Amino acid sequence: MKSLSYTSSMDSTRKDSFLWGKAPSGFSQKEKKPTEPITMQKNNILDDIQKLRLEIENVMSEIHTMESNEENKNIVMSRMFLCGKKKFNMDPVKGIQYLLDNDLLDETPEVVAEFLYKEDGLNKTAIGNFLGERQEFHLQILKAFVDLHEFSDLNLVQALRQFLWSFRLPGEAQKIDRMMEAFAQRYCTCNNGVFQSTDSCYILSFAIIMLNTSLHNPNVKEKTTLEGFISMNRGIDHGGDLPSDLLTKLYESISSEPFKIPVDDGNDLTHTFFNPDREGWLLKEGGRVKTWKRRWFILTDSCLYYFQYTTDKEPKGIIPLENLSIREVDDPHKQFCFELFMPHSKGQKIKACKTDPDGKVVVGKHSAYKIKASSAEERDDWVQAIRACITKDPFYDLVSARKKKIINNNNNSE
Numbered sequence: 370m371k372s373l374s375y376t377s378s379m380d381s382t383r384k385d386s387f388l389w390g391k392a393p394s395g396f397s398q399k400e401k402k403p404t405e406p407i408t409m410q411k412n413n414i415l416d417d418i419q420k421l422r423l424e425i426e427n428v429m430s431e432i433h434t435m436e437s438n439e440e441n442k443n444i445v446m447s448r449m450f451l452c453g454k455k456k457f458n459m460d461p462v463k464g465i466q467y468l469l470d471n472d473l474l475d476e477t478p479e480v481v482a483e484f485l486y487k488e489d490g491l492n493k494t495a496i497g498n499f500l501g502e503r504q505e506f507h508l509q510i511l512k513a514f515v516d517l518h519e520f521s522d523l524n525l526v527q528a529l530r531q532f533l534w535s536f537r538l539p540g541e542a543q544k545i546d547r548m549m550e551a552f553a554q555r556y557c558t559c560n561n562g563v564f565q566s567t568d569s570c571y572i573l574s575f576a577i578i579m580l581n582t583s584l585h586n587p588n589v590k591e592k593t594t595l596e597g598f599i600s601m602n603r604g605i606d607h608g609g610d611l612p613s614d615l616l617t618k619l620y621e622s623i624s625s626e627p628f629k630i631p632v633d634d635g636n637d638l639t640h641t642f643f644n645p646d647r648e649g650w651l652l653k654e655g656g657r658v659k660t661w662k663r664r665w666f667i668l669t670d671s672c673l674y675y676f677q678y679t680t681d682k683e684p685k686g687i688i689p690l691e692n693l694s695i696r697e698v699d700d701p702h703k704q705f706c707f708e709l710f711m712p713h714s715k716g717q718k719i720k721a722c723k724t725d726p727d728g729k730v731v732v733g734k735h736s737a738y739k740i741k742a743s744s745a746e747e748r749d750d751w752v753q754a755i756r757a758c759i760t761k762d763p764f765y766d767l768v769s770a771r772k773k774k775i776i777n778n779n780n781n782s783e
Contacts, residue, residue, distance in 0.1 A: 449473060458492040461499035478506065482513035486535060493631040496536040501544025508547070515551045520559040524615075525570070526577060526622040528556050533578075534631055540671060546767050549574055565607035568775050572605045575768045577619060578628075585627040595620050605772065608779040645669040647754040652703075652741040656734035661703070661741065668751075671758045673709070686723035688738060690759045693719065695752055703741050705748040709755070710737040 450473050457464025465481060468474040474484055485496050500511045518535070520528040532552050538545060553570040557563070564570045576598070583593040593601075598620050603610050647668040652661045653675060664675040664685065671691060674684040688709065698706040711717055721733035742748035 446473065454488070454490055457499075458490075458495050461492075461495040462502070464495075465499065478509035478513040481510050482517060485510070485514055486517045493535075493537040494539075497539045497548070498544070500536060501539045501541065501548055503543070503547065511547065511551050515555045518555060520556045522560070524618065524622070525556065525563075525573060526619050528552075528559075529574060529577060530628060533628055537631060542767060549767075564611075565609075566775075568771055569606045569611070572768055572771050572775075573602060573611070573619075575771075576602055577623060579768075580620065581623050581628050584624055605775060608775065646758060647751060649747070649751075650743075651675075651751070654739040654741075666740075668754055668758060673755065683724070686721060686733065688719065688721045688733070690755065693759055695755050695759065697748065697752060698739060700739075700741075705742040705745055706739060707742070707748055707752050707755075708737050708739050 449471055450468070453464055453468040453471070453473055455464075456467050465474070468484075469476050474480055485491065485499070499507070500514055501507075514535075515532075518528075518532055520531070523531070529552075538548065549571055550567070553567040553574060556574075557567050557570050564573075580593055580598055583589050583591075595617060599613055599616050602616060605611065645667045647666075649666060650663060651666050653664050653666075654661055664677065665679045665681075667674045667676070667684075671689065673688040673690060675686050675688075676684050690709075692711065693709050694712040695707060695709055698708045700706045709719070711719060717736060719733060719735050719738065721735065721738075722730050723733050725731050740751075742751055
């Protein structure tokens with residue numbers, strides 16, 4: 370019985386050993402042969418499993434690397450996009466070109482227009498200057514930008530409030546003309562039948578903007594009356610008059626609430642000094658104390674700014690050129706001088722400001738600004754550049770030209 374039990378035990382051991390693919394050590398070579406293929410297959414499977422594990426580890430490593438690279442790429446792209454916005458605020462044309470060159474914006478008028486209309490942190494003055502450019506691509510962007518505004522069922526003042534809040538109107542007459550022409554066309558499309566032509570809408574829009582200045586600018590002494598507003602807009606609707614109740618409603622809207630002009634962020638002043646009309650060192654004579662001090666002058670946006678150093682972030686003084694005149698001055702002690710003065714207000718102080726030694730902004734004390742260049746050529750260049758910036762309000766010229774167009778069209782049609 371013992372022998373039988375031992376044999377059964379051995380059979381069981383062999384059977385278990387075969388199950389695990391390992392021949393028992395007590396087997397003969399003849400008995401081991403049938404298990405060799407199984408053992409080889411098992412080893413091959415184990416090798417395949419190990420290779421698969423390594424491949425999975427490599428794939429997972431690649432996935433993590435790709436995710437990390439994608440994350441890094443997104444970070445880089447976000448930084449480049451932010452850089453593009455800053456470039457735009459300093460120089461809008463170069464900023465947009467940077468965004469296009471780096472595939473951060475699609476080069477279509479609609480995409481660029483949406484960027485200008487919806488993106489936060491863009492300088493409103495830069496947007497206005499960019500939209501006013503005359504190149505064909507800019508004109509397409511301007512149209513797409515204006516088309517993003519919905520003016521349906523709005524009166525003209527309401528539409529202008531919305532439009533003029535999305536950018537700051539530039540100072541150049543031709544740019545203003547292009548932008549207001551696009552506005553008039555869009556408004557007439559959204560409100561068919563209100564005006565007989567876009568010219569009527571165009572002229573009335575300017576009249577409203579000028580009315581806003583007249584009623585709410587403290588420097589304007591004679592305020593436009595309702596009767597004056599109605600009178601100045603006679604005959605602009607294809608030769609006929611607009612309804613007086615419409616003009617009254619527009620007048621009352623502006624009278625009760627002025628246009629809100631968008632205020633740029635803290636970078637607005639910095640933006641002002643990029644791409645100036647002219648800059649350089651000049652000597653400036655003091656107001657009360659007639660000493661001469663060397664200052665760095667920057668001419669831009671119809672203002673003359675002067676700094677103590679070129680690295681200063683804030684100007685020492687600002688001279689608005691509105692209503693001023695310029696002339697060359699013969700001085701026996703100082704050569705190559707020119708002077709800024711008020712032509713019709715002799716002795717009156719020029720409305721300018723400067724920073725006093727305590728850092729406070731105070732009103733300037735000059736009835737005239739006397740400035741010295743280093744040569745006759747430099748003086749002439751400054752005089753020419755400043756004279757070009759001293760212009761009257763361009764709105765009046767634009768409106769006059771458009772009114773003449775209406776009159777001529779009416780005469781030709783008769």
